[in-house]
Amino acid sequence: MTRTKKLALLWAVVVCLLLGHNAYLWLVQRIVPNTDIMALLPVQERDPVLQQSFSHMVDAAQQRVIVLVGAADWEDAKRAADAYNAVLAPRKDLFEATRIDEKTQGDWLSLFQRHSLTLLTAQQEAQLRAQPPQFWLETALGKLYSPFGGPKLGSWQQDPFGLFAGWVQERAQETPVRPRDGHLFVADARLQYVLLPLTLKVPALSMTAQETVLPLLKQAGDASRKAAPQAELIQAGVILHAAEASGQASGEVSTIGIGSLLGIILLMWFAFHSFKPISLIMLSIGIGFLGALSVCWLVFGQIHLMTLVFGASLIGVAQDYGIYFLSNRLSADEKLDSPALLKRLLPGLGLTLLAAVIGYMGLALTPFPGLRQMAVFSALGLVFAWLTVVFWFPALVGARALKAGALVRVYGDALRRWPVLRVNRATLAAAVIFVLAAGYGISRLGANDDIRLLQNPPKHLIDDQIKLSKLTDAPTPVQYFLVRGASAEEVLQREEALKAKLDKLIVGGGITGYQAVSNWVPSARTQAARRALIEQKLLGDDGPLPGLAKQTGEDAQWIAATRAGLLAAGTPLTPEDFLKSPASEPSRHLWLGDTGGVHASIVALRGLGRAAVPEVMRAADGLQGVQWVDKVAEISSVLGRYRENMSWVVLGAYALVFAMLFPRYRGRTWRVLAPTALASVATLAILGFASQNLQLFHVLALLLLLGVGVDYGIFMQERPDNRGNAAWMAVGMSASSTFLSFGLLGLSKTPALQAFGLTMLLGIALAWLIVPCFGTIKESKHD
Amino acid sequence: MNKVKSVLLAAALATFNPAQAAAPVAKIQAMLAKPPIMCGRFDQTKQLAGMKKPLASNGRFCVVAGKGVLWRTLQPFPSTLRLTRDEIVNYQGDRVAMRLDAKTEPTVRMINNVLFSLLSGDLGQLETLFEVDGTVDATSWNVALKARQAALEKAIGTIKLDGGAYVKNIVMSEAGGDKTSIVFSAIQTGESAMTKEEAALF
Numbered sequence: 001m002t003r004t005k006k007l008a009l010l011w012a013v014v015v016c017l018l019l020g021h022n023a024y025l026w027l028v029q030r031i032v033p034n035t036d037i038m039a040l041l042p043v044q045e046r047d048p049v050l051q052q053s054f055s056h057m058v059d060a061a062q063q064r065v066i067v068l069v070g071a072a073d074w075e076d077a078k079r080a081a082d083a084y085n086a087v088l089a090p091r092k093d094l095f096e097a098t099r100i101d102e103k104t105q106g107d108w109l110s111l112f113q114r115h116s117l118t119l120l121t122a123q124q125e126a127q128l129r130a131q132p133p134q135f136w137l138e139t140a141l142g143k144l145y146s147p148f149g150g151p152k153l154g155s156w157q158q159d160p161f162g163l164f165a166g167w168v169q170e171r172a173q174e175t176p177v178r179p180r181d182g183h184l185f186v187a188d189a190r191l192q193y194v195l196l197p198l199t200l201k202v203p204a205l206s207m208t209a210q211e212t213v214l215p216l217l218k219q220a221g222d223a224s225r226k227a228a229p230q231a232e233l234i235q236a237g238v239i240l241h242a243a244e245a246s247g248q249a250s251g252e253v254s255t256i257g258i259g260s261l262l263g264i265i266l267l268m269w270f271a272f273h274s275f276k277p278i279s280l281i282m283l284s285i286g287i288g289f290l291g292a293l294s295v296c297w298l299v300f301g302q303i304h305l306m307t308l309v310f311g312a313s314l315i316g317v318a319q320d321y322g323i324y325f326l327s328n329r330l331s332a333d334e335k336l337d338s339p340a341l342l343k344r345l346l347p348g349l350g351l352t353l354l355a356a357v358i359g360y361m362g363l364a365l366t367p368f369p370g371l372r373q374m375a376v377f378s379a380l381g382l383v384f385a386w387l388t389v390v391f392w393f394p395a396l397v398g399a400r401a402l403k404a405g406a407l408v409r410v411y412g413d414a415l416r417r418w419p420v421l422r423v424n425r426a427t428l429a430a431a432v433i434f435v436l437a438a439g440y441g442i443s444r445l446g447a448n449d450d451i452r453l454l455q456n457p458p459k460h461l462i463d464d465q466i467k468l469s470k471l472t473d474a475p476t477p478v479q480y481f482l483v484r485g486a487s488a489e490e491v492l493q494r495e496e497a498l499k500a501k502l503d504k505l506i507v508g509g510g511i512t513g514y515q516a517v518s519n520w521v522p523s524a525r526t527q528a529a530r531r532a533l534i535e536q537k538l539l540g541d542d543g544p545l546p547g548l549a550k551q552t553g554e555d556a557q558w559i560a561a562t563r564a565g566l567l568a569a570g571t572p573l574t575p576e577d578f579l580k581s582p583a584s585e586p587s588r589h590l591w592l593g594d595t596g597g598v599h600a601s602i603v604a605l606r607g608l609g610r611a612a613v614p615e616v617m618r619a620a621d622g623l624q625g626v627q628w629v630d631k632v633a634e635i636s637s638v639l640g641r642y643r644e645n646m647s648w649v650v651l652g653a654y655a656l657v658f659a660m661l662f663p664r665y666r667g668r669t670w671r672v673l674a675p676t677a678l679a680s681v682a683t684l685a686i687l688g689f690a691s692q693n694l695q696l697f698h699v700l701a702l703l704l705l706l707g708v709g710v711d712y713g714i715f716m717q718e719r720p721d722n723r724g725n726a727a728w729m730a731v732g733m734s735a736s737s738t739f740l741s742f743g744l745l746g747l748s749k750t751p752a753l754q755a756f757g758l759t760m761l762l763g764i765a766l767a768w769l770i771v772p773c774f775g776t777i778k779e780s781k782h783d
Numbered sequence: 784m785n786k787v788k789s790v791l792l793a794a795a796l797a798t799f800n801p802a803q804a805a806a807p808v809a810k811i812q813a814m815l816a817k818p819p820i821m822c823g824r825f826d827q828t829k830q831l832a833g834m835k836k837p838l839a840s841n842g843r844f845c846v847v848a849g850k851g852v853l854w855r856t857l858q859p860f861p862s863t864l865r866l867t868r869d870e871i872v873n874y875q876g877d878r879v880a881m882r883l884d885a886k887t888e889p890t891v892r893m894i895n896n897v898l899f900s901l902l903s904g905d906l907g908q909l910e911t912l913f914e915v916d917g918t919v920d921a922t923s924w925n926v927a928l929k930a931r932q933a934a935l936e937k938a939i940g941t942i943k944l945d946g947g948a949y950v951k952n953i954v955m956s957e958a959g960g961d962k963t964s965i966v967f968s969a970i971q972t973g974e975s976a977m978t979k980e981e982a983a984l985f
Contacts, residue, residue: 138860138875139875139880141860142875144829144838145829145840145856145860145862146856146862146864155959155960156831156961157831157834181912551859552834553835553836554834558833558834558835562833
């Protein structure tokens, strides 16, 4: 048994293991790719509390689907909503409809009723400080005599001054949504809506769940339109975005994958006129893919859908090794057997793999878990494909296995007519023109680090989301204040200090309101102060109570009883009691509680416009333990920072690759790298001429371009057969299929991937065209 | 109306079936005059839990179709309540003691609707929220309203109405023991029914 055979068998064992593991993953474990966009975002390792606050906000929202069914006529809206609900109601396995039943309503009211003496609105507090007893006497009598004297809870004697009712009303105004006729109701100037809050019992980010839930929602929507044709539907929820993203990504995976495969098959057919090389290349790509998947799963425990989208474009790179081997086999002497040929090719092959892996590993330097996974996946895929070529191709491809097709001759002839750069005037002129044009183009490049590059949901989803936030005045989950303190009491006190500043902003119109736990449970300090204020102003003998008794013909006993009744509701309300009661359900996500000795909470903002952000974030200035959190700005700034950092990494990678190539190519090393470097500069210039804005993803693509483009330089400098044709053919076939796969990535609807694909597309094409110009030996005509 | 307003805090999200219009309702509807403008005197007696004496007050009220309701307590001291499409305002003398805006308090429209229906005897409207049970003879009728939703009933108790061409008496009994009786008299209709001052308030 030859060494070649032994190695081939050994590799066969490894491949069998891979196949087994993949079969287990897909058929037994039934794995599904992760589609959570959030998983692609950088993790804030520096600040666990901040990270936790964000997941608190997001998790609360993730399993929610909010549906608004609107019509000009309330009865129509109700009918449509009932029809919608009727479709979902039987599916108790998927949805738990959020019900507000009267029992919990009563429960939550009674909790606050027991502490009503310590709960006041800011306005009431100001009135208590400023107004004389006569004012309160009139207020109480007005409530007493009027049949409809404003909101009233319980008997008049329990709340003669309407303070508690006013506080509850202020709480109710934290949302414009109101119960009405057994439905939740919200309206704008045009329509009246029934609001249906749904909570999913299945994970919103699982594709299986999406495949069950979405058709059902559609069916429900159809039913509601049938019940009331004029009804308008607004639906919002993470699951809708996730489903859209998975659908889009799945479509892109197959487009890119199938497109590149077809392209490669066609090319190979024209080059070799036989299916054997095609199937060999497919084999190496397939094993590369399966290997990457297996190892990635073992390393990360999951695989992201975007990794697969990106991985699909890997096809265009993974085939280089096979093509290089086959092209050389085609033009090599038949007396040279395949193992010997491999030996000759191995240094070049090894360097190309190293360069590509260096390029991909640059992606892993970013803090984006998604990019890291893509980088690891791609590098692994290349390694497995490369090993397949090295271990199997010599055994599978005999010396006479290949014949050249017509395309090879035509294309090979083109090389002879290619301009080669020499030290002369023409070269100098070309260099000057290039420098000027590139300099001008690059100077026109802007920069754009908007988070929306990561995700591009369809317009109708965004529109619905905006309508919904407007209608329900819901706070944004990505911009809020994070408040920390040594104890729950300190956190509540700091919230109150912050809210005092925010109140001024409400007056100024920067925000419409805020949600905070201290709205419901004021700090113990504030509660004590308010209780003292009420006792002093309302319950004393010089207060309004004696006047009330006189007016209604009551006696001192009645005064004492009323006073005692009010004082009985004077024990402070604690955050623990509040969080245990059903009343806290809508605010629980704002309370992080004790995290590693630090107590923390969130103050969420309603009606925050983009223009008001700079003013609003300043509210945290000078307040201890209060921090403005803006996930959007944070991610954008991370994108920007990494765009700059990665530019240096690209330069560093060039240096690294240069150092790696130098021992082999010595004085010719610059000729290996120059085509790629020039292609990168030209690509940037073209993007500049097209008034594109530079993003992180353009820079990352340049890094990868180095990994791939260097292959062409190496192929051209290697020429083991001392003739240009094989190398030129390998470059042509590699480049055209890479061009194809990344070109398809350029069609992606995700702006980040699109920028990536477009940069690769331009860069590969240019590198391919430039490579021959840096050839060292002019071809003789008699080759 | 204070009790109805508590609806905003106590809603039973029970699915409910629109009731079959009971026979007396149609007859009562036919009997009611339903003028576009109607004003008159009211005498109100409140018996509150924890208070020995009933509290008497009186004043004038106006119901204007499409506009709203004006409720002017004159004795024992002046206080005016104006309910329109967009707000509920309570004046004590000239001071605004309370204002509820429909923009921030969406239930304002519903409260006004119920109140308007009560004063004008529009049982058809009331049937969506209440079970209406009543008797009718040639010139008079009386009905008892029972809230369809337990939570609403808890908040406002039961309401009894009686009258002929106009509503004469309203009695509201709350679960907490508070009871309010209102008697309407001297009802005038048409443009001349309103005083200048009342018209200016709208």
